[in-house]
Amino acid sequence: MPEFRAPGRVNLIGGQVDYHDGWVVSMAIDRDVRVVAHARTDARVTARSHELEGEVSVAADGSDDPPATQPRWGRAVAGVTRVLADLGRAPVGVALDTRSDVPIGAGLSSSAAFEVACMLALCDAARFVLGGADLARAAQRSEHVATGVPCGIQDQMASVLGRADHAIFLDCRTLAVEHVPVPEELRVLVVHSGVPRELEQTPYAQRRAESQAVAARLGLPALRDASFDQVRDIPRGRHAVTEMQRVRDFARALREHDLDALGPLMLASHASSRDDMEVSIPELDVLVDELVRAGALGARLTGAGFGGCVVALVPAADAETIAQRATGAYRTRTAREPSAWITRAADGAGPVSGE
Numbered sequence: 001m002p003e004f005r006a007p008g009r010v011n012l013i014g015g016q017v018d019y020h021d022g023w024v025v026s027m028a029i030d031r032d033v034r035v036v037a038h039a040r041t042d043a044r045v046t047a048r049s050h051e052l053e054g055e056v057s058v059a060a061d062g063s064d065d066p067p068a069t070q071p072r073w074g075r076a077v078a079g080v081t082r083v084l085a086d087l088g089r090a091p092v093g094v095a096l097d098t099r100s101d102v103p104i105g106a107g108l109s110s111s112a113a114f115e116v117a118c119m120l121a122l123c124d125a126a127r128f129v130l131g132g133a134d135l136a137r138a139a140q141r142s143e144h145v146a147t148g149v150p151c152g153i154q155d156q157m158a159s160v161l162g163r164a165d166h167a168i169f170l171d172c173r174t175l176a177v178e179h180v181p182v183p184e185e186l187r188v189l190v191v192h193s194g195v196p197r198e199l200e201q202t203p204y205a206q207r208r209a210e211s212q213a214v215a216a217r218l219g220l221p222a223l224r225d226a227s228f229d230q231v232r233d234i235p236r237g238r239h240a241v242t243e244m245q246r247v248r249d250f251a252r253a254l255r256e257h258d259l260d261a262l263g264p265l266m267l268a269s270h271a272s273s274r275d276d277m278e279v280s281i282p283e284l285d286v287l288v289d290e291l292v293r294a295g296a297l298g299a300r301l302t303g304a305g306f307g308g309c310v311v312a313l314v315p316a317a318d319a320e321t322i323a324q325r326a327t328g329a330y331r332t333r334t335a336r337e338p339s340a341w342i343t344r345a346a347d348g349a350g351p352v353s354g355e
């Protein structure tokens, strides 16, 4: 039985800029969604999840309405089926067994990973070929169709095009990807604040609309085309323009092994996300603060914000100690229950060859 996997991702820098045609640095992580596909003799796409209740069943021709699909997590299955049908996939039935260890509602792209993994299984069952940026775009569209969340392209691109031991520097306008090594002497520490969030229930779409309105007022296709002078006094625009510069500086620093530059860029990114973009919450600010106090080079909220995780770069030798100290202090200050793990850059999505 064919099996497919798609990893979650952690965004190292480049928050709220993918939908402005900006740049981001992310990496696929060693947590993924796995999907085993079983043949069916009818034209239904069905799915069971190891973690979530219920069974999903939708018509393989994509005619079922994704937002109306039950159980709720099945909207993604219906979205994927709909988008692939629109792209010309034949209505071949398949039964999907899914399993995930990407934390949900954490900012690590569990839903992009789920959609990419299901897409690979559906494509394979119908001998329909879709890969690279086309696969990422289709998965992004299925998120739009399933939940109405107007997400950008960075999550799906990282899940599809990640590479072990490398981060990806992604140009969200051209979808050009450069793989840059994650420095050996550093570890990527992810800490969950213990504050869950579901993207649909956050002001994510509102923030996106507010900042896109800035581009519209300036008569620009996207904030990528704005200069700093144009947005100097407009917080949402200022965030986007300065964040894009920080991302390019961060990519340069990785390429040139300029480790001292990385931490301050992450901290500036967090401050701008908090003050100009207003996507942080006090818990994430405390976590960043405690991580730095404990010895991280830098830290910032990751993903859409409003809860979920913080990402930090830490010296490899001190990674465990820093995680323990920071989570201990955070627990005391917030009475929240954090969880921390050291994550590694993983390969992007694909078939699982007999392990």
Ligand code: GLA
Residues within 6 Å of the ligand: 011, 014, 015, 016, 017, 018, 019, 107, 151, 152, 153, 154, 155, 303, 304, 305
């Ligand atoms: C979510 C979206 C992404 C991106 C980030 C914020 O993860 O899915 O496309 O916009 O938020 O950078």
